Amino acid sequence: MTWLELADDTPFGLDNLPYGAFSVGGVPERRIGVPVGEHVLDLTAAAAETAAAFAPLLTSGVLNPLLAASPGTWREVRERLRDWLTEPRYADQLRKHLVPQGEVTTHLAFEVADYVDFYSSEHHALNASEIFRPDAAELPPNWKHLPIGYHGRAGTVFASGTPVVRPRGQRKPRSADAPSFGPSRLLDIEAEVGFVVGAPSTVGTPVSTEDFADHVFGVCLVNDWSARDLQAWESQPLGPFLAKSFATSVSPWIVPLAALDHARVEGPKQDPEPFDYLRTTENWGLDLALEIRLNGHLVSSPPFATQYWTAPQQLAHLTINGASLRTGDLYASGTVTGPERDQRGSLLELSWGGREPFELPDGQTRTFLEDGDEVVISGTAPGPGGARIGFGEVRGKVLPSPG
Amino acid sequence: MTWLELADDTPFGLDNLPYGAFSVGGVPERRIGVPVGEHVLDLTAAAAETAAAFAPLLTSGVLNPLLAASPGTWREVRERLRDWLTEPRYADQLRKHLVPQGEVTTHLAFEVADYVDFYSSEHHALNASEIFRPDAAELPPNWKHLPIGYHGRAGTVFASGTPVVRPRGQRKPRSADAPSFGPSRLLDIEAEVGFVVGAPSTVGTPVSTEDFADHVFGVCLVNDWSARDLQAWESQPLGPFLAKSFATSVSPWIVPLAALDHARVEGPKQDPEPFDYLRTTENWGLDLALEIRLNGHLVSSPPFATQYWTAPQQLAHLTINGASLRTGDLYASGTVTGPERDQRGSLLELSWGGREPFELPDGQTRTFLEDGDEVVISGTAPGPGGARIGFGEVRGKVLPSPG
Incomplete structure (x- = not known):
C-alpha cells in the first residue's frame, strides 16, 4: 500500500497525514512537514520539486496560507500526499525529503489569530x-x-x-x-x-x-x-x-x-x-x-x-x-x-x-x-x-x- | 511657526501629529497619514520623496512596522514631522502631499494583536x-x-x-x-x-x-x-x-x-x-x-x-x-x-x-x-x-x- 516501511501500529500512517512546521539541525528556516511513520516528509520541498500548484502555500514556515485556502485545496493536498506515498514511481523523488523524526525540531504550526x-x-x-x-x-x-x-x-x-x-x-x-x-x-x-x-x-x-x-x-x-x-x-x-x-x-x-x-x-x-x-x-x-x-x-x-x-x-x-x-x-x-x-x-x-x-x-x-x-x-x-x-x-x- | 495655515484652535496642530491609515478616492492603496489642520499629510509619500531613513516603515498600509520600531525611531519621525511642517524650505516639497481631510477615507490604523x-x-x-x-x-x-x-x-x-x-x-x-x-x-x-x-x-x-x-x-x-x-x-x-x-x-x-x-x-x-x-x-x-x-x-x-x-x-x-x-x-x-x-x-x-x-x-x-x-x-x-x-x-x- 505504500513504498515506505511503516509499522502496522504507527500513529502516523497514511490515514493520518497531519501538518506542522519544523526545522532541522541548527538551520533556522522553517518548513511545512507531514509526519509519516518514523519520518517527517518535507512537504515544502516536495511540493516545490514537483511544481505542485499548492507549492506557494507552503513557503512561509507556518500553515496559515494553506489554512486560508479553500477546503477544496485541503483535499487536493491530502490526495496528492496519498498518491506520493503510495505510488512507487514517486519513491526516489520523495525519499530524499524524508527526515527522521528524531532530527526535527517542531514549532508552532500556525500564527494564532484569536x-x-x-x-x-x-x-x-x-x-x-x-x-x-x-x-x-x-x-x-x-x-x-x-x-x-x-x-x-x-x-x-x-x-x-x-x-x-x-x-x-x-x-x-x-x-x-x-x-x-x-x-x-x-x-x-x-x-x-x-x-x-x-x-x-x-x-x-x-x-x-x-x-x-x-x-x-x-x-x-x-x-x-x-x-x-x-x-x-x-x-x-x-x-x-x-x-x-x-x-x-x-x-x-x-x-x-x-x-x-x-x-x-x-x-x-x-x-x-x-x-x-x-x-x-x-x-x-x-x-x-x-x-x-x-x-x-x-x-x-x-x-x-x-x-x-x-x-x-x-x-x-x-x-x-x-x-x-x-x-x-x-x-x-x-x-x-x-x-x-x-x-x-x-x-x-x-x-x-x-x-x-x-x-x-x-x-x-x-x-x-x-x-x-x-x-x-x-x-x-x-x-x-x-x-x-x-x-x-x-x-x-x-x-x-x-x- | 508653520508655513501651513492652521487655525489657532485646530485639534490637529503641530503639538499633536497623530498617525493613521488612509486612502483617497476609489484607490484601494492604504497610506500612513498625519492629520494637520484641515489636511492629512501623506507621510508614506513624504518619507519616500525625502528618502527618510524611516520610509520603509511606512509602506505596509498599517502602522505596525512603525509601532515595532523603538521609541527612538518614534521620536525621530515626530521630530522630522515638526521640521517639515515648520521650516519654510520644505513647503513646496510637502504641499503636494497634503490631502484635504474631507477627501480621505480612514481605516483601521494597525493590525490588532491581542x-x-x-x-x-x-x-x-x-x-x-x-x-x-x-x-x-x-x-x-x-x-x-x-x-x-x-x-x-x-x-x-x-x-x-x-x-x-x-x-x-x-x-x-x-x-x-x-x-x-x-x-x-x-x-x-x-x-x-x-x-x-x-x-x-x-x-x-x-x-x-x-x-x-x-x-x-x-x-x-x-x-x-x-x-x-x-x-x-x-x-x-x-x-x-x-x-x-x-x-x-x-x-x-x-x-x-x-x-x-x-x-x-x-x-x-x-x-x-x-x-x-x-x-x-x-x-x-x-x-x-x-x-x-x-x-x-x-x-x-x-x-x-x-x-x-x-x-x-x-x-x-x-x-x-x-x-x-x-x-x-x-x-x-x-x-x-x-x-x-x-x-x-x-x-x-x-x-x-x-x-x-x-x-x-x-x-x-x-x-x-x-x-x-x-x-x-x-x-x-x-x-x-x-x-x-x-x-x-x-x-x-x-x-x-x-x-
Missing part, C-alpha cells in the same frame, strides 16, 4: 462546582443552554516543548484577610482539544453547525496552563485573565478533519433541546483518547467523546452574534474530563482541590505542579481498519518563578 | 453594582487591589465608521423562566480610551510601570459595543463573551504619548496602597475630555482623569504573570465614567439600567440603542499654551439584525 477557550465537559464543570461548593454543587444555570466560552491570549500560545515559567500574581486564600503577591502555589494543567480555523467567515454572517468542516481545518491537543490561586482571586466579575494568559501549549501536528472520519460518534444526548442554531444533524462527537503523563507517569486518560457540546456547536455559538472568523483562529474544548476518577483532565480534579493528594508510581505525591515537573498530553483516534490516528503530544516543563 | 479590556473606572463599577444590586452596591473585593481585565476579540476590532449590526444571542430576563433567542434588546456602548502597544516585550519579563512609555506608542478612542442582555445571561462564570465580541470600534488617529505631556496629571489617590508592581512614580493620569453624541446630541462628557487605575498600572498588571506583549496589542481602559450624571460612559448608566429613560434635545427618549442610532465618541486633551490635542472621533451606526 484564541477562545470553552468549558464544555459536564463532568469537569460538575467537579469544579463540587470542589468549590461541596454542599451546593450544580451546573451554572446557562450551562446546558449554551457552550460557555471566553477569549484567551493568542500571543502566549506556545509550541509544545516551550518551558512554562511559574507565574506570579495576586492570590487571596479564603482564610486570608488580604491578598498576597508571589509565585502561584496552585499551578495546574487543563487537557483540552483545539480546533484550528482555516477559511475565514464574513462579519455579520453566523457559521451554521453544518458549515463546520468548511471552516475548520483540523485538530490539535492543548494544555491550558492555569494558576488556580490567581484565578480564584481575579475572576469575578469578568472571568479568568492572568491565571491563564501566561502560557497555552499546543501540539505540533494539526490533524485534518478528513483524518477523523472513523472517530466521529454521536455526541451525548442534550437535554434541554438546544436552540435551533446549536442543533446538529451530523455526528461530530469525536472519540479521541487523551492521556496525561506527569514526569512520565500516566495519571489520567480523559475520553473526549464525553464532551457535552461538540465542536460545530461551539463554532456556531462563537459566531451567532455576527463575529467573524479569521484564518488561524484557535478554539479549545475546555478541560476534557470523563465520569471516572482516572479520567479527570486537571490536577484540580485529580487532587480534589488539593485536599486529596494523589500518588505517582515512584512514590511521590502531588496536588498541583511543582517546579521541574513535566506534563505530556497525548492523544489518539480510531482510524480505518483498526489503525490509530496519532495526535502526537503537547509537552511542557515547569520552571521556577524568577522572583 | 485585545484586552479593563474595568478601571470606580464610578462606573459602582454604578454597575448599584444598578444590578440596589440594596447591596459595592465594588468587587479584588477591585482596589488589581485592575480587573479580560481578553476580547481582536478580529472584530473595527475602524471608525464601520456599521454595527445588532447582534443576536441568548438572553434570559430575571422574570423569565427560560432563555430566549433573538436580536439583543439592550444594545449599549462603552466610551473608553485605548492604548496601543508598539515595542514588544519578552515572555517571562514583566513590564514595570516605569517602562510604560518604552512599550506603549499611543492612545486612541474606543467604543466597546455591548449587548447587556446577552452579557447578563452568558457571563457567569467565565466573563463576557458574545456580548462584546461582535464589534469594538476604534478612532482612526493614534495620538503618540509624546503629544500628551500637558495632559498628564496625578491619578486618584489609591487606598489601599497597591502592591509594589503597581506603584508608580510618574504621573500618568491623563486629563482627556471625552464626549458622547447620540444622533448628534451630546449626551455625556466623561472625564478620563477620574479613572482609578492608570495605563502604566494596567500594563504592569497585564504582564506581571510573565505574559509578553506583541506589537499591535491594544488595551482599553474600560468604560470611562465620572462622578456626575452627565459624565456616564454607557447607556446602561445614563438610563440607570433602562429604568430611567433619558431625553434627547429633539424630544426622543432612549434607554438603550435603537436601530439607526449613530454614536460618536470624541476626545481632546490639553496641549501647550492653551492648545487642544484632538483625538478625532470613533463613530458607528446601528444596523438592524438580519434575523
Whole structure:
C-alpha cells in the first residue's frame, strides 16, 4: 500500500497525514512537514520539486496560507500526499525529503489569530462546582443552554516543548484577610482539544453547525496552563485573565478533519433541546483518547467523546452574534474530563482541590505542579481498519518563578 | 511657526501629529497619514520623496512596522514631522502631499494583536453594582487591589465608521423562566480610551510601570459595543463573551504619548496602597475630555482623569504573570465614567439600567440603542499654551439584525 516501511501500529500512517512546521539541525528556516511513520516528509520541498500548484502555500514556515485556502485545496493536498506515498514511481523523488523524526525540531504550526477557550465537559464543570461548593454543587444555570466560552491570549500560545515559567500574581486564600503577591502555589494543567480555523467567515454572517468542516481545518491537543490561586482571586466579575494568559501549549501536528472520519460518534444526548442554531444533524462527537503523563507517569486518560457540546456547536455559538472568523483562529474544548476518577483532565480534579493528594508510581505525591515537573498530553483516534490516528503530544516543563 | 495655515484652535496642530491609515478616492492603496489642520499629510509619500531613513516603515498600509520600531525611531519621525511642517524650505516639497481631510477615507490604523479590556473606572463599577444590586452596591473585593481585565476579540476590532449590526444571542430576563433567542434588546456602548502597544516585550519579563512609555506608542478612542442582555445571561462564570465580541470600534488617529505631556496629571489617590508592581512614580493620569453624541446630541462628557487605575498600572498588571506583549496589542481602559450624571460612559448608566429613560434635545427618549442610532465618541486633551490635542472621533451606526 505504500513504498515506505511503516509499522502496522504507527500513529502516523497514511490515514493520518497531519501538518506542522519544523526545522532541522541548527538551520533556522522553517518548513511545512507531514509526519509519516518514523519520518517527517518535507512537504515544502516536495511540493516545490514537483511544481505542485499548492507549492506557494507552503513557503512561509507556518500553515496559515494553506489554512486560508479553500477546503477544496485541503483535499487536493491530502490526495496528492496519498498518491506520493503510495505510488512507487514517486519513491526516489520523495525519499530524499524524508527526515527522521528524531532530527526535527517542531514549532508552532500556525500564527494564532484569536484564541477562545470553552468549558464544555459536564463532568469537569460538575467537579469544579463540587470542589468549590461541596454542599451546593450544580451546573451554572446557562450551562446546558449554551457552550460557555471566553477569549484567551493568542500571543502566549506556545509550541509544545516551550518551558512554562511559574507565574506570579495576586492570590487571596479564603482564610486570608488580604491578598498576597508571589509565585502561584496552585499551578495546574487543563487537557483540552483545539480546533484550528482555516477559511475565514464574513462579519455579520453566523457559521451554521453544518458549515463546520468548511471552516475548520483540523485538530490539535492543548494544555491550558492555569494558576488556580490567581484565578480564584481575579475572576469575578469578568472571568479568568492572568491565571491563564501566561502560557497555552499546543501540539505540533494539526490533524485534518478528513483524518477523523472513523472517530466521529454521536455526541451525548442534550437535554434541554438546544436552540435551533446549536442543533446538529451530523455526528461530530469525536472519540479521541487523551492521556496525561506527569514526569512520565500516566495519571489520567480523559475520553473526549464525553464532551457535552461538540465542536460545530461551539463554532456556531462563537459566531451567532455576527463575529467573524479569521484564518488561524484557535478554539479549545475546555478541560476534557470523563465520569471516572482516572479520567479527570486537571490536577484540580485529580487532587480534589488539593485536599486529596494523589500518588505517582515512584512514590511521590502531588496536588498541583511543582517546579521541574513535566506534563505530556497525548492523544489518539480510531482510524480505518483498526489503525490509530496519532495526535502526537503537547509537552511542557515547569520552571521556577524568577522572583 | 508653520508655513501651513492652521487655525489657532485646530485639534490637529503641530503639538499633536497623530498617525493613521488612509486612502483617497476609489484607490484601494492604504497610506500612513498625519492629520494637520484641515489636511492629512501623506507621510508614506513624504518619507519616500525625502528618502527618510524611516520610509520603509511606512509602506505596509498599517502602522505596525512603525509601532515595532523603538521609541527612538518614534521620536525621530515626530521630530522630522515638526521640521517639515515648520521650516519654510520644505513647503513646496510637502504641499503636494497634503490631502484635504474631507477627501480621505480612514481605516483601521494597525493590525490588532491581542485585545484586552479593563474595568478601571470606580464610578462606573459602582454604578454597575448599584444598578444590578440596589440594596447591596459595592465594588468587587479584588477591585482596589488589581485592575480587573479580560481578553476580547481582536478580529472584530473595527475602524471608525464601520456599521454595527445588532447582534443576536441568548438572553434570559430575571422574570423569565427560560432563555430566549433573538436580536439583543439592550444594545449599549462603552466610551473608553485605548492604548496601543508598539515595542514588544519578552515572555517571562514583566513590564514595570516605569517602562510604560518604552512599550506603549499611543492612545486612541474606543467604543466597546455591548449587548447587556446577552452579557447578563452568558457571563457567569467565565466573563463576557458574545456580548462584546461582535464589534469594538476604534478612532482612526493614534495620538503618540509624546503629544500628551500637558495632559498628564496625578491619578486618584489609591487606598489601599497597591502592591509594589503597581506603584508608580510618574504621573500618568491623563486629563482627556471625552464626549458622547447620540444622533448628534451630546449626551455625556466623561472625564478620563477620574479613572482609578492608570495605563502604566494596567500594563504592569497585564504582564506581571510573565505574559509578553506583541506589537499591535491594544488595551482599553474600560468604560470611562465620572462622578456626575452627565459624565456616564454607557447607556446602561445614563438610563440607570433602562429604568430611567433619558431625553434627547429633539424630544426622543432612549434607554438603550435603537436601530439607526449613530454614536460618536470624541476626545481632546490639553496641549501647550492653551492648545487642544484632538483625538478625532470613533463613530458607528446601528444596523438592524438580519434575523
